[in-house]
Amino acid sequence: MYLKLLGAFLIVSAAYTYGYSISLKYRKRVLQLEELLLGLEMFLAEVNYGLTPLPQAFRHIGRRLKDPLGRLFSDAAALMLKSRGLSARECWKKALKKNYDALELSREGMEIMDRLGFVWGKGDKSGQLNQIVVIQELLRQALREAQNEYRRNDKMWKYLGLLGGLTMVIFLL
Amino acid sequence: MEGELSVTDTGNNIRKQICPLLAPRVRFIVENLPDELLVKTEEIRLRHSRPLIIIWAGGESYLGSDGPVATPWEAYKVDGEDLEKTLELLSGYSLYAYEEELRQGYLTVPGGHRVGLAGRAVVEGGRIKVLRDISSLNFRVAREVKGVGEKVLAFILDRRMGRILHTLVISPPQGGKTTLLRDLARLISEGAGILGQSGKKVGIVDERSEIAGCYQGVPQLDVGIRTDVLDACPKAEGIMLMLRSLSPQVIITDEIGRGEDARAIEEAIHAGVSVIASAHGSSLEELCQRPIMGGLLQKNYFERLIFLSNSRGPGTLEMIIEGERGLPLYSARHGGE
Numbered sequence: 001m002y003l004k005l006l007g008a009f010l011i012v013s014a015a016y017t018y019g020y021s022i023s024l025k026y027r028k029r030v031l032q033l034e035e036l037l038l039g040l041e042m043f044l045a046e047v048n049y050g051l052t053p054l055p056q057a058f059r060h061i062g063r064r065l066k067d068p069l070g071r072l073f074s075d076a077a078a079l080m081l082k083s084r085g086l087s088a089r090e091c092w093k094k095a096l097k098k099n100y101d102a103l104e105l106s107r108e109g110m111e112i113m114d115r116l117g118f119v120w121g122k123g124d125k126s127g128q129l130n131q132i133v134v135i136q137e138l139l140r141q142a143l144r145e146a147q148n149e150y151r152r153n154d155k156m157w158k159y160l161g162l163l164g165g166l167t168m169v170i171f172l173l
Numbered sequence: 174m175e176g177e178l179s180v181t182d183t184g185n186n187i188r189k190q191i192c193p194l195l196a197p198r199v200r201f202i203v204e205n206l207p208d209e210l211l212v213k214t215e216e217i218r219l220r221h222s223r224p225l226i227i228i229w230a231g232g233e234s235y236l237g238s239d240g241p242v243a244t245p246w247e248a249y250k251v252d253g254e255d256l257e258k259t260l261e262l263l264s265g266y267s268l269y270a271y272e273e274e275l276r277q278g279y280l281t282v283p284g285g286h287r288v289g290l291a292g293r294a295v296v297e298g299g300r301i302k303v304l305r306d307i308s309s310l311n312f313r314v315a316r317e318v319k320g321v322g323e324k325v326l327a328f329i330l331d332r333r334m335g336r337i338l339h340t341l342v343i344s345p346p347q348g349g350k351t352t353l354l355r356d357l358a359r360l361i362s363e364g365a366g367i368l369g370q371s372g373k374k375v376g377i378v379d380e381r382s383e384i385a386g387c388y389q390g391v392p393q394l395d396v397g398i399r400t401d402v403l404d405a406c407p408k409a410e411g412i413m414l415m416l417r418s419l420s421p422q423v424i425i426t427d428e429i430g431r432g433e434d435a436r437a438i439e440e441a442i443h444a445g446v447s448v449i450a451s452a453h454g455s456s457l458e459e460l461c462q463r464p465i466m467g468g469l470l471q472k473n474y475f476e477r478l479i480f481l482s483n484s485r486g487p488g489t490l491e492m493i494i495e496g497e498r499g500l501p502l503y504s505a506r507h508g509g510e
Contacts, residue, residue, distance in 0.1 A: 047269055051267075051269065051270040052267075052270070053265040053266065053267040053270050054265065054266035054267045055265065055266060057267075080265075080266055084193075084197075085193075085195075085196060085197035085200060085258065085262065087257075087258050087261050087266075088261060088266040091266075120266065121261060121264070121266035121267050121268060121269070122268065123268060123269065123305075124268060124269055124272050124275065124303045124305075125269040125270075125272055127269070128268075128269040129269075
């Protein structure tokens with residue numbers, strides 16, 4: 001009897017953990033988009049008030065953001081600083097590839113990330129600021145969608161996991 | 174001034190300082206040039222859809238993928254991607270940080286080398302706002318020629334008072350004015366040789382980043398241990414700032430031409446600071462006809478006038494004149510004093 005109860009408990013907790021891990025992905029997506037927006041805000045300040053060169057600005061941002069976004073910026077800065085002729089876009093792309101697994105972004109989110117590669121360091125000050133502001137707007141939209149998805153899916157996946165586990169236990173018993 | 178020069182290792186400088194700023198394909202070509210060619214290289218020219226060219230004293234070479242080639246048709250054609258990448262690399266991926274330089278049409282890079290830019294000018298209110306669609310890049314290799322000022326220093330030093338005389342260096346473009354000013358700054362600041370051990374505090378107002386070749390505010394060329402450099406600063410404002418806060422004994426600046434520059438120089442002279450400046454020109458008469466310079470010369474502010482020319486290579490010392498009475502102190506034609 002005890003063995004059965006232990007088995008049932010294990011099944012239910014495994015199913016709940018599965019549901020929870022999926023809901024966590026939606027949460028991470030929201031957090032990472034918020035972090036990226038914060039990073040762009042920092043970048044605007046670096047350009048606007050300090051005219052900080054891109055690699056140094058990336059290094060500052062990398063130190064202040066949480067991973068994996070922090071690591072993404074730091075990796076891109078490191079690539080630029082030891083550049084063997086790579087463009088800013090190539091450095092950003094390489095850093096994105098390196099951190100791809102840790103990023104929980106949707107397809108739209110990744111597209112925005114990719115688009116950022118075309119923007120970094122391009123144009124004069126006002127051009128650079130305007131381009132970043134446009135990307136920020138796209139990100140805010142993606143963030144709103146991610147928050148809606150998170151609200152929709154968070155509870156659903158947690159309950160689904162729990163109920164799925166319970167259903168399995170009932171069948172097995 | 175020949176025979177006194179100790180030219181730094183230009184070939185090595187190009188490989189270490191300029192090559193990392195070139196787009197990979199161009200970099201490969203320049204990096205693999207023979208040493209004897211790199212050592213005398215003065216300019217590397219990248220022009221959209223046109224051959225890659227290097228200029229050296231007295232000539233030029235077209236560069237193909239495997240080195241110099243005989244005709245422009247065999248040369249490597251620079252494309253838009255090369256230019257874009259080179260621009261990114263030399264601005265440290267941050268064109269936005271170089272707006273003023275883009276407006277002026279040049280950037281200074283580590284090592285003090287200058288990169289001239291040409292492209293489409295965006296004009297606002299009659300003034301260039303920024304240069305965009307860059308179609309030409311000209312890497313001008315900075316050459317530090319130590320020792321050129323030693324001969325001149327003897328003429329501009331008042332040994333009795335131990336002060337540097339107010340001096341104007343005059344030559345046509347590419348005549349070696351800036352090189353002479355830089356070496357004078359180094360010699361006066363370090364106080365070696367003729368000055369004994371008493372080096373003087375020197376302030377350089379380097380509006381076009383040519384004298385000290387500053388990169389991010391740090392002089393890349395040797396301007397001496399007691400020298401402060403105000404980089405990219407308008408001359409008139411810079412001279413006043415120097416006087417107010419840096420207590421220089423000698424102020425060095427180049428290419429004076431505007432009214433406010435002349436006023437600031439007068440101010441410095443009246444404040445008891447020695448001034449060494451330069452101006453474009455080939456003769457005293459020509460200079461006297463120009464309104465601003467003529468005014469300064471008539472007031473006899475400059476105690477020494479030094480004329481340089483290109484006649485036997487850049488920096489040929491032609492003549493040194495005593496300012497007040499116009500007496501020649503040195504003339505190349507008469508073989509010395």
